Amino acid sequence: MTTLEPEITSMAAPIVAQLRQHFQQGVARSYEWRLAQLQAIVKLLDDKEEELMTALMADSGKAEFTAYAGDIVFVRGEAKHAMKQLKQWMKPRKTATPIYLQPGKSYVRPEPLGVILIIGAWNFPIHLTLGPLVGAIAAGNTVLIKPSEVSPKVAAFLTKYVPQYLHTDSVKVLEGGIEETTDILAQRFDKILYTGNSHVAKIVSAAAAKHLTPVTLELGGKNPTVVRADANLAVSAHRIIESKFANNAGQVCVAPDYLLVHDTIYEEFLLLLKQAVVDFFGDHPIDSNVWSRIINPSHVQRLKKMLVSGETFHGGDVIEEENYIGPTLLINCRDDDPVMLEEIFGPILPVFSYKNDREAIKRINQREHPLALYIYTEDRQAANNILDACNSGGSCINACTIQAGNHNLPFGGVGYSGSQAYHGQYSFDNMSHLRAVIDKSTKVDPAGNYPPFKEKEIALRKKITRWLLSGT
Known part of the structure; x- marks a missing residue:
């Protein structure tokens, strides 16, 4: 008699699917939505400060001021900074247009990436989850947070209160250990931000590579x-x-x-x-x-x-x-x-x-x-x-x-200490696609721009092109 293996059901797959569906609906793109979510992060920290402090100190034995300054106040400041700068960050960024592309305008258009995965660490479990969340939301993404299982009370705090304060279809929290993290990493994300050690970073990077997902690694080293x-x-x-x-x-x-x-x-x-x-x-x-x-x-x-x-x-x-x-x-x-x-x-x-x-x-x-x-x-x-x-x-x-x-400096490593950087606008840019755009006028359209070209014109066109593109 053949014994059927029990079907293994992914907990992460439907959550990521819901986040992607919500992202594709475009709700998270608006300035108003992003601002409201950033305000919600601040309100969460303010309303539940005492309960969060208790969880932080119970998990780690962290001194009171260290917990307050390093986790709560830093994230609050990061969110307030993003709220103040958000409208400016979202604007298209004008850049120069070379003469050979005139008439036209060139600019960089920051656009959301999609679904972001944030894998936090135990030493500053709010700083390293809600901190990157600020940048991800400011950039217009939907987000899955995986808190560290080494800080179980803070993880439970996030699981309980994030859905109460932030948009439930846009920001999710999934707890768990190695098995649950492996399940999460099997899903396709548009960006992963991981904080931890180089050994796990290699595992995260290998999983991300299967989907060609870019990864921000915040590691460490012997400073x-x-x-x-x-x-x-x-x-x-x-x-x-x-x-x-x-x-x-x-x-x-x-x-x-x-x-x-x-x-x-x-x-x-x-x-x-x-x-x-x-x-x-x-x-x-x-x-x-x-x-x-x-x-x-x-x-x-x-x-x-x-x-x-x-x-x-x-x-x-x-x-x-x-x-x-x-x-x-x-x-x-x-x-x-x-x-x-x-x-x-x-x-x-x-x-x-x-x-x-x-x-x-x-x-x-x-x-x-x-x-x-x-x-x-x-x-x-x-x-x-x-x-x-x-x-x-x-x-x-x-x-x-x-x-x-x-908040005005990039935070990140190089080589074995990490890759890419975030904080402040660097978080926004890290979790955005900076799309290059040229807007060409149709009022001027010389016939000489198009083939066919006469043989005797080729040498002159080469000289002009060389001068226009390289200046000599």
């Missing part, structure tokens, strides 16, 4: 921070420690991953770093109201394996039952130590010395392109020389991480 001898040492130490440790205990893709400190200031700077840790978080950081916990026990174990690297200059304390790892400074690490083999994504900071800029540049370029590169110096020419010699997604001079908070 180097160079501290030159001429840097303002006290300010540099404060800014590095705050950006590395105060922001979600280092669980941030743009956090400094390792320091390269000029050998003439190395010992002095180590002491300043240690003092900054104590000044900001006290002798017992576990009691600090700005210290976040590690997301879950598996990540605590992952980070514990890195603590065997080099020597502990400060910190290194672990309380597993509270998912706590204290701010840790490591010295005398080697490039093949566990802490240097992958992105740290936690409150551990290896500090190396270097002799000159050439050595620092060589060490940076021995690794894959990072998401961020930070340089502390009072010499802007030296900073620009390092920027010229090293690739990275973004950079700061005399600061860390703040480039990601500017």
Whole structure:
């Protein structure tokens, strides 16, 4: 007797079909519709702020201010910025028309792509779902959000409230783990935005390639921070420690991953770093109201394996039952130590010395392109020389991480740290098709534009064409 295999039904397929049908109806194209959806995002964040804060802190043990600023306020600001600029972004963008195409007008027409898939991450689960959603909606698309299963309470929050505030046929949320994500990736989208690690990014890219779907990848990497001898040492130490440790205990893709400190200031700077840790978080950081916990026990174990690297200059304390790892400074690490083999994504900071800029540049370029590169110096020419010699997604001079908070700057990686960029208008353009249009007048239509051409005219036409197209 033949046993029939049970039919496997896709949960994602009908959802994506509904999103595509709604997109094809053209409702999401209007300025009024887009503006209303952006306003709804702001209203959702305002109305449910307290409940969302509870979910964020319960999922991750994130400090209250980190959750508020990094998730809620950032997305609110991104939406408000888009609301203010939306009409301008949607306008056709005039461009020059060369003489050989006259009379006519040339312009770029931003148009929606279609159905967008946003796959969020656990470290900032609102920032990395509703943040890209702002750009997708502003561009006139319909959207499927796949929140991280590692943040289940935030995922449940999105599943509950997104349909209550946003257009239910235009924005959908689908929860789940590997099986559900595999089902989602089997569908055809017009753009995928994924935030996470390079291993999963390859899976996402391979699935997208089957449909020739373009992908924006926001990944990470080992972000180097160079501290030159001429840097303002006290300010540099404060800014590095705050950006590395105060922001979600280092669980941030743009956090400094390792320091390269000029050998003439190395010992002095180590002491300043240690003092900054104590000044900001006290002798017992576990009691600090700005210290976040590690997301879950598996990540605590992952980070514990890195603590065997080099020597502990400060910190290194672990309380597993509270998912706590204290701010840790490591010295005398080697490039093949566990802490240097992958992105740290936690409150551990290896500090190396270097002799000159050439050595620092060589060490940076021995690794894959990072998401961020930070340089502390009072010499802007030296900073620009390092920027010229090293690739990275973004950079700061005399600061860390703040480039990601500017709505007017593109945010994204290069190479192994990601592809393409978003935030602000860059999100709008990322999730639009920029259609090229030339509008030709019919009032002037010389007969000489059309064949046949006399043999003796060919040489003259070649000279004229060369001059018109290349100027010489």
